[in-house]
Amino acid sequence: MLNYHFSLVLLFFFSFICCSFDKHGGGLLLPAFGMAQNTTIVHVGLVLDLEILAGKRSHASISMALDDFYASHPSYKTRLLIHSRDSKQDIIHAASAALDLMKNTQAQVIIGPYRSSQAEFIINIGNKIQVPVISFSATSPALAPERTPYFVRTTNNDSSQVAAISAFVKSFGWREVVLVYEDTSFGSGIIPYLVDVFQSIGAKVPYRSIISLSVNDDQLKEELYKLMAMQTRVFIVHMEPHLASRLFTKVNEVGMMEEGYVWIMTDVIGNMLDSLNSRSVEAMQGAVAMRSYMPRSEEMENFTRRWKARFRQENPISEPPEPTVFEARAYDTLWTLAMAVENATVSSSSFRKLPQGYNSTDLGGLSVSQNGPKLLEAILSTRFRGIAGDFVLVNGQLNSSVYEIVNVIGKAGRRIAFWTPELGIFKQLNSTSSVSLKTVIWPGDTTSLPKGWEMPRDKERKLKILVPVKNGFKEFVNIAFDNTTNRTTVTGYCIDVFEAVMQLLPYAVSYEYVPYPNAKGQIADNYTNMVLQVSSQFDAVVGDTTIIASRSKYVDFTLPYTESGVSMIVPVKAEKRNMWIFLTPLSSELWLWTLGLFLFIGLILCLIETRINPEFQGPPLQQLGMIFYFSFSILTFAHRERLVSNLSRIIVLLWVFVVLILTSAYTASLTSFLTVQPLEPTVTDVSELLKNNKIVGYQDGSYVADLLKGLGFKAYQLKNYSSLEQYIDALNKSEVAAIFDDIPSLKLFVSQNCANVAMAGKNIIGKIYKAAHIAMVGKTFKTGGFGFVFPLGSPLARDVSRAILSLTQSNKMTTIERKWFGDVTSCPHGGDDDPGLSNLKLQSFGGLFLITGVVTALTFFLHISHVLFSKQG
Numbered sequence: 052m053l054n055y056h057f058s059l060v061l062l063f064f065f066s067f068i069c070c071s072f073d074k075h076g077g078g079l080l081l082p083a084f085g086m087a088q089n090t091t092i093v094h095v096g097l098v099l100d101l102e103i104l105a106g107k108r109s110h111a112s113i114s115m116a117l118d119d120f121y122a123s124h125p126s127y128k129t130r131l132l133i134h135s136r137d138s139k140q141d142i143i144h145a146a147s148a149a150l151d152l153m154k155n156t157q158a159q160v161i162i163g164p165y166r167s168s169q170a171e172f173i174i175n176i177g178n179k180i181q182v183p184v185i186s187f188s189a190t191s192p193a194l195a196p197e198r199t200p201y202f203v204r205t206t207n208n209d210s211s212q213v214a215a216i217s218a219f220v221k222s223f224g225w226r227e228v229v230l231v232y233e234d235t236s237f238g239s240g241i242i243p244y245l246v247d248v249f250q251s252i253g254a255k256v257p258y259r260s261i262i263s264l265s266v267n268d269d270q271l272k273e274e275l276y277k278l279m280a281m282q283t284r285v286f287i288v289h290m291e292p293h294l295a296s297r298l299f300t301k302v303n304e305v306g307m308m309e310e311g312y313v314w315i316m317t318d319v320i321g322n323m324l325d326s327l328n329s330r331s332v333e334a335m336q337g338a339v340a341m342r343s344y345m346p347r348s349e350e351m352e353n354f355t356r357r358w359k360a361r362f363r364q365e366n367p368i369s370e371p372p373e374p375t376v377f378e379a380r381a382y383d384t385l386w387t388l389a390m391a392v393e394n395a396t397v398s399s400s401s402f403r404k405l406p407q408g409y410n411s412t413d414l415g416g417l418s419v420s421q422n423g424p425k426l427l428e429a430i431l432s433t434r435f436r437g438i439a440g441d442f443v444l445v446n447g448q449l450n451s452s453v454y455e456i457v458n459v460i461g462k463a464g465r466r467i468a469f470w471t472p473e474l475g476i477f478k479q480l481n482s483t484s485s486v487s488l489k490t491v492i493w494p495g496d497t498t499s500l501p502k503g504w505e506m507p508r509d510k511e512r513k514l515k516i517l518v519p520v521k522n523g524f525k526e527f528v529n530i531a532f533d534n535t536t537n538r539t540t541v542t543g544y545c546i547d548v549f550e551a552v553m554q555l556l557p558y559a560v561s562y563e564y565v566p567y568p569n570a571k572g573q574i575a576d577n578y579t580n581m582v583l584q585v586s587s588q589f590d591a592v593v594g595d596t597t598i599i600a601s602r603s604k605y606v607d608f609t610l611p612y613t614e615s616g617v618s619m620i621v622p623v624k625a626e627k628r629n630m631w632i633f634l635t636p637l638s639s640e641l642w643l644w645t646l647g648l649f650l651f652i653g654l655i656l657c658l659i660e661t662r663i664n665p666e667f668q669g670p671p672l673q674q675l676g677m678i679f680y681f682s683f684s685i686l687t688f689a690h691r692e693r694l695v696s697n698l699s700r701i702i703v704l705l706w707v708f709v710v711l712i713l714t715s716a717y718t719a720s721l722t723s724f725l726t727v728q729p730l731e732p733t734v735t736d737v738s739e740l741l742k743n744n745k746i747v748g749y750q751d752g753s754y755v756a757d758l759l760k761g762l763g764f765k766a767y768q769l770k771n772y773s774s775l776e777q778y779i780d781a782l783n784k785s786e787v788a789a790i791f792d793d794i795p796s797l798k799l800f801v802s803q804n805c806a807n808v809a810m811a812g813k814n815i816i817g818k819i820y821k822a823a824h825i826a827m828v829g830k831t832f833k834t835g836g837f838g839f840v841f842p843l844g845s846p847l848a849r850d851v852s853r854a855i856l857s858l859t860q861s862n863k864m865t866t867i868e869r870k871w872f873g874d875v876t877s878c879p880h881g882g883d884d885d886p887g888l889s890n891l892k893l894q895s896f897g898g899l900f901l902i903t904g905v906v907t908a909l910t911f912f913l914h915i916s917h918v919l920f921s922k923q924g
């Protein structure tokens with residue numbers, strides 16, 4: 052009761068100095084509107100940095116909200132009495148202001164403070180004495196409503212935007228990002244979430260740049276130069292706008308707002324974008340920022356207009372800025388509180404001593420708020436449609452996670468996309484358009500997509516690409532030096548593939564070829580050494596370099612662009628002729644069927660003729676001999692017996708026809724068996740070579756030498772060759788029993804030697820390839836095929852690999868292959884699908900045999916019926 056009277060006196064007194072500030076920067080806010088008789092005063096503390104713009108803006112929102120609320124709810128039985136305190140941009144001042152409010156003013160709720168760092172202590176105290184602390188601007192995820200239930204956050208936390216940032220980064224395929232953030236708990240609060248989310252999309256965070264609040268311009272520049280020297284070009288900036296403004300001014304000075312750079316700012320800056328000074332915005336041109344989405348409704352416009360007026364009224368000397376999402380949320384926060392207080396039907400302040408007093412300090416005066424639990428529950432269950440959208444608290448935090456992604460162009464941000472947790476990035480809130488982003492204008496005033504990384508050092512540098520100088524196999528890489536112009540021209544299959552791949556990259560890369568070991572025409576005699584050069588001075592190797600495990604420890608390979616594996620070629624020799632070759636033209640099945648048919652026809656003929664033809668009559672043994680003799684004599688058309696029956700004449704006529712066809716087919720087949728010489732490989736297995744200590748060849752400089760040693764060949768068994776001509780020579784002169792090489796090289800060999808075979812007249816034939824192929828069966832000479840070489844961890848390798856995949860899946864690759872290697876499959880003997888010689892099969896004559904059999908049988912039945920009828924007659 053005493054309290055109530057006291058409040059009335061206070062009310063009376065302060066209604067005259069409504070909205071005034073005392074000399075300490077604090078003040079009292081009262082609803083300007085009609086105060087009903089029986090109202091309960093609820094004391095509310097407000098802690099803000101009242102001396103700076105941010106605090107003044109929030110104050111304008113709160114005071115306007117207070118007036119608006121009670122103007123539209125005059126019948127409410129409660130009135131908020133707001134005691135504002137200046138936290139003087141300082142953690143201790145904020146804490147002390149809050150303590151003062153809790154202890155001396157007996158505030159039942161605290162609104163604020165503005166900054167996360169100031170909030171930490173206040174939240175813990177509030178939690179202890181059950182005073183809800185509502186912040187509309189403390190976004191650090193280090194402050195968790197889950198852990199401190201009396202903390203209510205009426206805004207998003209910083210970590211709710213990390214998924215939006217990662218979705219943005221992912222949609223452009225950037226694989227590395229550098230985090231730049233301020234060295235405070237607010238700055239680092241978001242970092243674990245960012246790192247996690249980038250890890251989940253496979254993007255690396257090679258470096259984190261931590262900027263101290265007390266950094267001076269020189270240190271800032273130094274840090275930026277360090278970032279510039281690194282190859283990552285995508286930066287995520289998370290810091291308070293005033294530090295960000297300084298940072299971006301320096302970024303412009305050192306030339307990091309140029310083409311190729313990507314700056315992504317978190318919503319700390321994004322939300323304030325409209326109210327930054329024009330110098331800061333000018334420095335951020337081309338950057339991209341996250342921003343909490345506020346629907347541009349009519350109420351919002353009304354709010355903006357009236358808020359500006361209120362701000363001007365409270366701060367006559369400064370020009371009103373545009374209200375940000377925080378102003379709208381501060382406004383909604385006060386409405387929530389006013390509604391909750393009414394709904395909770397709280398009594399006046401009622402505090403109970405803390406059970407264990409902190410006697411020796413100021414904290415000893417604190418006591419636990421009796422209304423706390425009821426108030427908190429009412430606040431958390433309040434739902435309404437506010438200025439900044441639907442106001443719903445979930446787990447003590449505003450349930451709002453629609454972000455817009457804005458591109459800083461001109462004086463402000465231009466929205467390029469929306470993001471929601473359910474839908475990801477999309478262009479228009481309601482549209483189903485598949486295009487997810489509007490065109491972004493990147494730093495350097497360009498719309499061409501930054502690739503997200505750059506070779507370190509100066510930007511003008513071209514990639515230095517090593518190419519091996521070769522003596523042979525110039526189809527892969529051929530380096531021609533023109534000493535009149537001092538120009539080196541590099542051509543070949545590998546070069547064509549590389550250039551096609553470079554064109555498929557989404558960005559342009561400039562490069563130049565550097566011959567290895569030098570331009571003097573020396574030969575690259577050790578490919579492994581060449582590949583190792585990449586880790587030190589060069590940016591890539593393009594050539595017939597094979598992907599093998601031992602090399603991949605030092606360099607990154609792209610995916611292979613050729614067939615993989617090592618095979619061998621061996622000479623072939625003619626197969627020996629066989630004494631039974633005359634049997635080969637017909638298959639054994641065909642032989643048997645022919646024989647069977649002969650006997651069948653002989654038997655039928657005898658049966659028909661035996662009754663009427665004396666030449667076929669005689670004892671059974673003689674008749675059997677007659678059957679055989681007659682059938683086979685037809686083969687040579689040498690039968691002398693005259694046939695009497697017309698039916699048997701028909702059979703014999705047909706039979707002669709069949710024999711004619713069979714003999715001519717046999718003759719033709721036998722001719723081809725006799726003229727074409729079948730070839731077979733001299734060696735079919737590596738173990739054979741090893742067992743007989745044979746000498747084998749390999750390509751000069753190739754890792755195949757090491758592979759062969761690994762298989763068990765001794766050093767003296769290995770001979771190196773550097774061209775296809777030497778391969779042929781070596782095989783012709785039997786210097787080596789086999790030559791081992793990568794399958795692409797061997798394919799080239801085979802395709803070229805198809806034509807050579809006939810001319811050389813030697814026993815090296817296109818079929819070699821087939822033989823070598825057979826010899827490889829079951830052997831594990833698996834290697835990765837040819838790939839391009841990049842330094843370890845190079846982001847280019849990934850992009851090139853992807854481009855190689857799309858190249859190999861297109862028919863461009865076939866065109867390049869055909870250009871350099873010809874058509875391997877068109878080689879008369881070389882293809883795998885060589886049909887070879889085969890004998891005649893039963894199927895080829897099945898029809899003929901069937902007709903013969905049927906006609907013969909029919910004739911026989913005619914004969915039988917004729918005989919039976921004539922007997923009866």
Ligand SMILES: *[C@@H]1O[C@H](CO)[C@@H](O)[C@H](O)[C@H]1NC(C)=O
Binds near residue numbers: 088089
């Ligand atoms: C004010 O409160 C008193 C008792 O506290 C009650 O009798 C009276 O009806 C109330 N007046 C109004 C207008 O609510």
Ligand SMILES: *[C@@H]1O[C@H](CO)[C@@H](O)[C@H](O)[C@H]1NC(C)=O
Binds near residue numbers: 195196210448
């Ligand atoms: C931050 O917000 C997200 C949702 O927006 C929520 O899931 C998460 O728990 C919040 N984190 C903290 C620490 O409040």
Ligand SMILES: *[C@@H]1O[C@H](CO)[C@@H](O)[C@H](O)[C@H]1NC(C)=O
Binds near residue numbers: 119353354
């Ligand atoms: C703006 O809002 C105020 C208070 O809610 C209201 O009185 C006024 O009519 C609104 N004006 C317009 C143009 O909507």
Ligand SMILES: *[C@@H]1O[C@H](CO)[C@@H](O)[C@H](O)[C@H]1NC(C)=O
Binds near residue numbers: 407408409410
């Ligand atoms: C604080 O003071 C009260 C009396 O003033 C006393 O009963 C209590 O034991 C003290 N607590 C501590 C922790 O000293």
Ligand SMILES: *[C@@H]1O[C@H](CO)[C@@H](O)[C@H](O)[C@H]1NC(C)=O
Binds near residue numbers: 390394432433
């Ligand atoms: C306050 O309580 C009333 C009824 O008690 C309810 O209708 C209203 O929705 C509540 N207001 C809010 C904002 O929760």
Ligand SMILES: *[C@@H]1O[C@H](CO)[C@@H](O)[C@H](O)[C@H]1NC(C)=O
Binds near residue numbers: 443445450451452
């Ligand atoms: C919170 O927001 C999400 C989407 O923004 C919505 O699906 C969900 O229902 C909301 N939760 C509540 C309690 O309103």
Ligand SMILES: *[C@@H]1O[C@H](CO)[C@@H](O)[C@H](O)[C@H]1NC(C)=O
Binds near residue numbers: 480481
């Ligand atoms: C989006 O859809 C909602 C309802 O689904 C509608 O109220 C709103 O006006 C639409 N907005 C736009 C920009 O079309």
Ligand SMILES: *[C@@H]1O[C@H](CO)[C@@H](O)[C@H](O)[C@H]1NC(C)=O
Binds near residue numbers: 532533534535
């Ligand atoms: C290069 O120049 C030298 C003279 O400087 C000349 O003798 C030689 O033939 C030239 N070689 C070629 C390939 O042009």
Ligand SMILES: *[C@@H]1O[C@H](CO)[C@@H](O)[C@H](O)[C@H]1NC(C)=O
Binds near residue numbers: 535536537
């Ligand atoms: C080619 O290079 C040599 C030595 O590097 C130089 O002496 C010569 O003048 C150059 N020729 C041309 C045409 O540039």
Ligand SMILES: *[C@@H]1O[C@H](CO)[C@@H](O)[C@H](O)[C@H]1NC(C)=O
Binds near residue numbers: 577578579752754
């Ligand atoms: C190339 O050099 C490496 C070591 O530098 C060696 O192990 C390898 O055997 C060499 N290869 C050839 C083919 O000489």
